[in-house]
Amino acid sequence: MLTENQRQHILNLLSHIEHEVQDGLRALTEQDPQALFPRYADPPEPRRVAALRAHLERLRSAMRRFMDAHGMARPNLPAVDASWAFETRMALARNAVYDLRPGYMRGYGALDEEGERDCRALAAELGLLLDDIGRELRRQPLELPAGVDRGGLLALLAEIVARHHFFELREALRRLLAGGETVEVAVLGRVSSGKSSLVNALLGQDLLPTGAIPVTAVVTRIRHGEALRIEALDAEGRAQTVAPEDLPQCIVEGGRLAGGLREVDIAVPAAMLAGGIVLTDTPGLGSLHASASAHALTYLPRCDLGIVAIDAAATLSTPDADLLRALQQAHAQRMVLLTKCDAVAPAALAQQRDYVARTLSELLGEPVEVHPVSVAAAQAGLFRHWRETVLAPAEAACAAASAERARARTLRLARQVGLRLEQGLREAPAASAPAGAPGAALAALNELEDRLRDLCARFAQNGAAVVLRDAAEEQSQDAALPQRVAGLAGELADQVVRDIAAGLGKLAAEAAPGQRDELLRGAPPFAWTPPDAGVSARGGPRFWRQWRLRRELQRQFGAPLQEALADYAQQLREWLAQACRALRQAMRGEAPAGAPAGGDAEQMRLDLQRLRAWLKDAPADGA
The missing domain is CATH 3.40.50.300 (P-loop containing nucleotide triphosphate hydrolases)
Structure with missing residues (x-):
């Protein structure tokens, strides 16, 4: 007759045996095709896996006969909560991130300033992403409150954000759904x-x-x-x-x-x-x-x-x-x-x-x-x-102004969702890109991306001053000045987009023939409405009028134009990053991380069409 301690020990051993065999089978069947570092190679044929599953059932039968003969009830052995087990693995992954920090990396050799910056940035980004993954199981799903129109824009945004896992937009959407007259x-x-x-x-x-x-x-x-x-x-x-x-x-x-x-x-x-x-x-x-x-x-x-x-x-x-x-x-x-x-x-x-x-x-x-x-x-x-x-x-x-403010924020979020859908569709074709890209091509892309990011930064920092200087030098009619300022800003924004597209286009044509337009599609549009203002600088010599007019333009339009250009520069940087990521994957012949499968891509197209139908009559600035 077995003692209670022996019975409990046997149950622990049997559960450990079954779990090990289960994990072994999982290693043979649950490969992630998108893995950067695959765990295993050469998986066996499905018929061999089926045979192994039959062996597992025979193993379980032998365990069950012994347990039944000795009256061992399985509920006596509590299972580990699945969410807790997952979060424990995320904690172990976060521990590995700590070793990416420069202080640890110096133990493997000298680290220059660029290497230190890159390691610190990677550790920070991976740490935040792992925190998000670890919290995901406990996060409450998005739900439409009782007062929200099921056929309205907010309901559509909630559906799209949940379906395509746009994690970064959930909190903004949650606040809009909460609403309230506060x-x-x-x-x-x-x-x-x-x-x-x-x-x-x-x-x-x-x-x-x-x-x-x-x-x-x-x-x-x-x-x-x-x-x-x-x-x-x-x-x-x-x-x-x-x-x-x-x-x-x-x-x-x-x-x-x-x-x-x-x-x-x-x-x-x-x-x-x-x-x-x-x-x-x-x-x-x-x-x-x-x-x-x-x-x-x-x-x-x-x-x-x-x-x-x-x-x-x-x-x-x-x-x-x-x-x-x-x-x-x-x-x-x-x-x-x-x-x-x-x-x-x-x-x-x-x-x-x-x-x-x-x-x-x-x-x-x-x-x-x-x-x-x-x-x-x-x-x-x-x-x-x-x-x-x-x-x-x-x-x-x-x-x-609460109703108008909520409407403006909803439209702003809708445009962000639209950009994410466009980015997902733009990345999808890269999965079929030809393999084989020399390291020199990737190095050239890295160098080009740095130059284009610097172009966006200079556009954000100096764009307003350039536009207002040109407007002052033209000295258009007083009534037309605000529209001319907006026109010059649009022309400058278009030139920056053309410079980015021209730089990436050459590399895209070489790396992915026939996919250049797809890889560069989705550049964000620029639209800015100048505030109503009377601007005049009449009388005096030309240089004096230019100086007065430029100062007046700066006072009336400087701050809102600077804000609009800075916001647009951020959109350009995001577009640039997405295009460069897709181009790198095309050069390497990889499927892009998170790229939608065919069905998902088609759903994205449908969702983008529905969203554009809502936005077609909305103001260009969304505010």
Whole structure:
């Protein structure tokens, strides 16, 4: 008679035997045709595998007879959770990524600056991708809320993003699906600029921890509720309820619960929030933890009104200006506050206010108002005046524009989805490219890609200045100047596209005859509508008129044109990267990683047609 310990040991051994044979069979049958580093070669014929499966069944029969004879029940041996096993393997893969970092690579020989940069970039990219893979099983699938039109554009985008696994677009789509008649008001700024104190003053209660030591480390969103309720969301979006006394431990840098949290959501009874306002306290730029600052910047695309807090006793810094630029690029309304103004003498405060307003107006290319505020009891009148005469009208304007803002963001996402579909279709033909590309051809492509990326960077940096200079030299009629500026910008963008296509076209014609057009298809279109503005520089010598006109054009069009060209340059870089990737694969005779099979390609074409039908009547700029 077997003892219980012996029975358990035998069960462990039998399970191990079956698993080893299963894994052996899997190695023979589950080869990945797209693998960069295949594990095994020369798989056996299917009939031999079928014979092995018959052997496995005989093995199982022998095990089953023994277990039945000794009354061994299989449920006594719990199986390992499949998701846990998969995530464990992803953790082991991430461990291997650490050895790619320059500090480890130097152990195998000297590492020059280029090699160090490439190794660091590869380690960072692979680490992020493995993090995404490891979280995928726990991620909630996209679902259409009850109020979303099943036949509308958002529903179509959700279908396409899910079907073709456009992972990078899911979060933006999720936010649009959440919708709601809310106005996101974010308080942003450097560490210790008084953000949390300002939020408490707006709520009329001491909800968030403040003081010299507490530093916000997690994006904290506060909405209206009948009673206080706090939920913490981790990196995968899973929520857990938090007791009010534990709130500081969730949002303060170094708090025992803050690690791994993405966001804290608080419902609280507060008059300011009753009309649909969502007030957000963000981690300060300059936090000791880089991830905290990253959380603040990641939040910006969701923001409708950004309040940038600057300590009145401190100097204007580069991060302050960068926040305003980021809000401008996110098409959010902007407001600048000089906080803690009670600690500064009136004359010094007036001087600081004038300096900040003047400097930011020049940097952003638009007028910037600066409002001094203080949450000190002695300054209650000043705070109330700002809240009622400045903040409340700004919130009302955001609420009135919410529908148009959601429409613009939906169209922007739809164009991104369209570009991804075009890229997938452009890559598909490369799978049948002829094999055999000399190393010299690949080296030439690498060198050409570097030059063309530099061309895109120079276009983004200097394009607006070139366009405005040419427009000033032409001195067109005043009424036609805005349209001429847009025309010159389009001509410059077209020239950059022609330069990229010409450079890649020669290599494509040599590497993949007959596929050149397919490989280079999908260049993003450029469209920019200049703001309505009257521009005139009449009278005086020609050089004087040119100088005045150029300065006026810079004031009226400089910032929006620079933003449009920078955004287009990023689209060009993405197109260039996709074209170069497809061309490399064509040179090597490889199927592109992630390239769709025939059925998927046909589905992509159908989805792109449906999407284009929605977009054909939309404004060109999508904003």
